[in-house]
Amino acid sequence: MRSRASEAGRAWPYVLLAVVLVIAGGGVAAYALGYLDQWVCENGTCEPREADPAAIPDTPDSPVLQPVLPAAEDAGLDAAAVQRAIGPLLGRKALGSHVGFAVSDLASGEQVWSSGTGSFAPASTLKLFTSLAAMTSIGSERRFRTTVVRDTTGTGADGTAEPGTDAPPEPGTPAAEPARIVLVGGGDPYLTATSDAAARAAYPRQASLAQLAKQTATALRADGVTEVSLGYDSSLFTGPAVNPAWEPTYITSFVTTPVSALWVDQGVDGWRRSATPDRQAAQLFARQLKARGITVTGVAEAAQPVEAEQVAAVSSGTVAQIVQSVIEHSDNQGAEVLLRHVAIAEGKPATFEGGTAAVQEILTGLGVPWEGNTVYDGSGLARANRVTLASMLSVVTTASALFDRYPVAGFNGSLSARFTAPGTEPALGAVRAKTGTLTGVHSLAGTTVTRDGTPVGFVVMTDRVPVPKTLDARATLDRITARLSACACGG
Structure with a gap:
């Protein structure tokens, strides 16, 4: 067995080494902190020492970098080159007899070349007007709230009866009316009936009527209320819900829904669109409340009470998110709701006329030329709408806030199935544009980058296409923008 004395004898060299390291480390620290200076300087003071010049290495001067190539001058877009590339395609018979094309250099913001006269039916490219106005006037981060309020007329601040009104009823007196x-x-253009989880997962973010019903039932039960009468108020928007300039069949054939400040899933139930989307939303809400233990004795249109307290609320996605969906999916209903909000933001009646007047004021304030334009709605559904090439190109060139919201050629939205024909490959992933389609009307408006790297804005419109040439016309528009993308058109 090894003795403790022998173990101690073997350990002392390590102890001694540790002591030496501690002393050495402390000395280095003391020197670094200046504590030893008083011992090595005379009389406790030190004179600074001049460095020996011979001990300082020479440092060469920094090299002067020379360009490999001379800097290129930005000569902009060459109008003649654009005309040579695009001009021959504009005369194709598939496009009909009224064709327009215009292009701008996005670096300078100037229109470079155009072909075609007069004004054109824009179809859904008009949504760019509405979207730019909404982003400018309402603001990109604004949200729209759907609320439930409780009538507090004749009640205290906490919703209970005022003193003196809660005495037991006389025999034969009818029972108290349910809470209202x-x-x-x-x-909110995208209020949905789905569950809250599904609504949060959607893009743009959607507010859920089911979540609103859950909040409402929870708040009512907390106040001891289990029976209510339900009113619904869609008076935020005024004027006709159906545009007189629309084709009469748009409503009867379920092309679009009458515009309303209150609807669920844009008034769509299955494949049909409701003619009274506000009432449909209220009836669905009543069923959701009943499923959560609240008895609903009746559903009727009603104004928001003058004396009321908020019971529950849900909020839409942001205006920027709504605009993204309107442009990407060419959402007519969303565009018309945005038009009404633009009118409200500009202090005008929340009608078609108020909205279009507000859009005109906003865009002309941004420098968009308006002469020659006639606009009746926010979606482009009205066949009587007319806009000039200069006006549409100015919006495309001005609306930098919309550049990243256009559908991308061959990738998403209304362009996901486009640019599939041979010869359109240069546009894939390069063209970002809003589509426009009505019977006999086809248009594209957006941006691309030419082969030599010049960013451009463009508009191509045709509104007299023979119906049998519909697919050919659309394919020709794709070839035109692909030719622009492939063009070495830089000056």
């Missing part, structure tokens, strides 16, 4: 609540539409 009102579902108030805030103009």
